[in-house]
Amino acid sequence: MTNLDAVEGLDAVTRSLARRTPEQLAALLTRHAEPLARRPAPTELRGLAQALWSYETLHHLVLHLDHPRLQVLATTARISQERAARAAPGPAAPAPGADYQSLMAHRLSFAHLATEPVPPEDVYAALGAASPGTPRAAAETALRRLYDDGLAAPAGDGAIVVPPRAPQLLAAHDLGPFLADAPRPAPDDTAPAATVAPTSPHDESRAAAATLAATADRLLATLATQPAALRKSGGLAVREIKRLAKAAGATEPHTRLLLDLALAADLIALTRSPSGITALPTGAYDDWLGRPPGARLAPLLAAWSGLWDIPTHTPFGETPTALVRGHDRHAPALRHALLVALATVPLGAETPLPPLPLPDPPEQEAGTGTPWDDLLRAADWHRPLAVRHQPMAHDRAAHTLHEAAFLGLVAHGTLTPSAGHSSTTPAPSTSRSPTCSHRSSKKPISRPI
Helix, strand or coil: CCCHHHHHHHHHHHHHHHCCCHHHHHHHHHHCHHHHCCCCCCCCHHHHHHHHCCHHHHHHHHHHCCHHHHHHHHHHHHHHHHHHHHHCCCCCCCCCCCCHHHHHHHHCCHHHCCCCCECHHHHHHHCCCCCCCHHHHHHHHHHHHHHHCCCCEECCCCCEECCCCHHHHHCCCCCCCCCCCCCCCCCCCCCCCCCCCCCCHHHHHHHHHHHHHHHHHHHHHHHHHCCEEECCCCCECHHHHHHHHHHHCCCHHHHHHHHHHHHHCCCEEEEEECCEEEEEECHHHHHHHCCCHHHHHHHHHHHHHHCCCCCCCCCCCCCEEEEECCCCCCHHHHHHHHHHHHCCCCCCCCCCCCCCCCCCCCCCCCCCCCHHHHHHHHHHHHCHHHCCCCCCHHHHHHHHHHHHHHCCCEECCEECHHHHHCCCCCCCCCCCCCCCEEECCCCECCCCC
């Protein structure tokens, strides 16, 4: 059974891909490398179009859309779905107690998919951006970027076609009104006016970088002398983390973070031996030792930007561990959103990080907030599905920024020069593959050992 409109949508995105230069196609594949790597490699443009519009790929890509792109995609998908339902009404809703097959057949019926092309003007009108101005310009730019990323395509008459299953991904999310520009975090007006930070972000960054390099050096040297043994269920036992933390001169959360980063950067590997699986430095560790301190940090910072976990964040009831595969696909987008939001905070604005663990939020009057709330609101604009739409949003964001401070990327509530030169701030639209996690309940890393 086929749906002609859905096939025509794939035809449109295939034609869009065919009009690109080899360099533009290479850039597209680079941006979407992580989700596409989970599928068989396409050998033709039609296969690439199908891969881009598959539910699994879209489930990852929408996490890396900012507010305007997400609004344009969601609005187009909703209008398209409504038109498809009017053009070909779906089957009646299953009766209570219907079997699983009946329920899924109804959910996946063609009338529930976004298969009808939508004129751009209808989308702009639904967003309140019909007239020339800033909102209209932002919506047009967002649509062009969706075309560039292969998440939408122009039909022959200029109408927009989007992935048919986009409504299933986005319909449950309340994105609020269309905002053309990102909110700017407000400075902390409650801080004493005479308070002046004793050090600059640059000084803090240099000090953090020196501490990080020395700590990582001690940690890897300890592993080289005595490899760490993993539990049979996967991950490091608490006693091993305590041993390594003491040797490295770091806290246990920071030790977990460094272990995960070192594994992601291929500085350590998991090796099978008669006594079990152990973690010890790789051959790349020798090359790493020969680099100057600043160059030693580059692979760790790059690994942090794509890590599918927040290693220092251990929700209540979970046992902290390390060297376990991460499954938090929202973490890279959350990092990007927070750092981009902080990039708009001027020096001296002083938006300090909240203490850990986070205290219970105080009761606030309607319309009021704190600089921390303002920061999350700004970050939410950059990656709506990865910030406040996630459980424990405040805790996740706080631990992420404390990790950034430990890595020398954040100080005094603003970005440091290290963030400007690292791969974390201008993050691509997708992240690298997941590497490790601290969750004891998750599956261990499935690497050749």
